[in-house]
Amino acid sequence: MGYIEKNLMENEKIVYSAQLHPIVYTWPIVLGIVALIVMAIPLDDQTMFLVKLLGGIVALVIAFCWAVSLNGGKQYVVTTRRLIFKRGIIKRESLELLLRKCEGVKIQQSVAGRLLNYGDVIVTTGEASNLYRHIKAPLTFSTHINQQIDNLKTTE
Numbered sequence: 001m002g003y004i005e006k007n008l009m010e011n012e013k014i015v016y017s018a019q020l021h022p023i024v025y026t027w028p029i030v031l032g033i034v035a036l037i038v039m040a041i042p043l044d045d046q047t048m049f050l051v052k053l054l055g056g057i058v059a060l061v062i063a064f065c066w067a068v069s070l071n072g073g074k075q076y077v078v079t080t081r082r083l084i085f086k087r088g089i090i091k092r093e094s095l096e097l098l099l100r101k102c103e104g105v106k107i108q109q110s111v112a113g114r115l116l117n118y119g120d121v122i123v124t125t126g127e128a129s130n131l132y133r134h135i136k137a138p139l140t141f142s143t144h145i146n147q148q149i150d151n152l153k154t155t156e
Contacts, residue, residue, distance in 0.1 A: 002075070003075075003086055003092065003094070004075060004077050004084055004086060007094075008079065009081060009082075011080075012079050012080050012081050012082070013079060013080050014077055014078075014079050015078045015079060015080060015144055015147075015148055016077070016078040016140070016141065016144035017075065017076065017077050017078075018076035018077075018078075018121075018132070018135050018136065018137070018140075018141040019076070019135075019136045020070075020071060020074060020134050020135070020136060021116065021117070021118030021134050021135065021136040022136075023112075023116060023118055023134060024070050024071075024134045025067050025070065027066070028063045028064070028066040028067040028070070029063070029067075031059060031062065031063040031066070032059070032060055032063040032064075034059070035055075035056045035057075035059035035060045035063065036056070036060070038052060038055070038056050038059075039052060039053060039056035039057075068089075072087050072088060072089060073086070073087055073088050073089040073092075074086070074087045075087075076132055076135065076141070078099075078141070078144045078145055078148055079148070080148060080151070080152075081098065081099060081100075081148075081152070082096050082097060082098055082099060083096070083097040083099060083102070083123060083130075083145060084096050084097075085097075085130070085132065095130065097123060097125065097130060099145070099148050099149050099152055100149070100152050100153075101125045101126070102123055102124070102125055102145070102149055103124050103125060103126065104123075104124045105121065105122070105123050105124075105142045105145050105146055106121070106122040106123075106124070107119050107120070107121055107122075107138045107139065107142055108120040108122065109138065113138075117136065117137055117138075118134055118135060118136055118137075118138065119134075119135060119138040120132065120133050120134070120135065120138070121135050121138045121141055121142055121145075123145065
């Protein structure tokens with residue numbers, strides 16, 4: 001049971017859980033591939049081989065840490081009452097937005113975002129906007145948010 005499941009209110013249920021699109025890992029993956037290619041180049045000099053091997057291992061560790069930091073334990077959840085954003089693996093940060101306070105949902109997608117089905121979702125309240133970047137299937141996320149806002153209005 002995760003952080004969000006433990007902190008649900010009474011009679012509150014998770015409706016949808018959005019994810020980051022894998023596109024955010026492009027540059028760490030490129031770095032990892034380059035490191036593997038460099039490590040695979042054969043060298044006759046023993047010292048240069050060790051330097052190359054050590055450099056490749058360091059680059060792989062950097063690529064892995066970069067990918068982990070991009071994800072950072074991020075969770076985007078729509079419940080029957082709230083929109084919850086949680087990030088952090090060791091140090092946790094949580095943003096909870098009551099759906100009855102939401103005024104609008106905006107989606108921004110580049111051409112690549114439209115082709116690969118990712119984008120930014122902006123949820124606005126009276127005086128603030130919350131940006132959720134690189135969301136996989138942003139239209140689905142937006143639809144679930146709007147559906148829950150509508151459900152709250154019909155029950156009030």
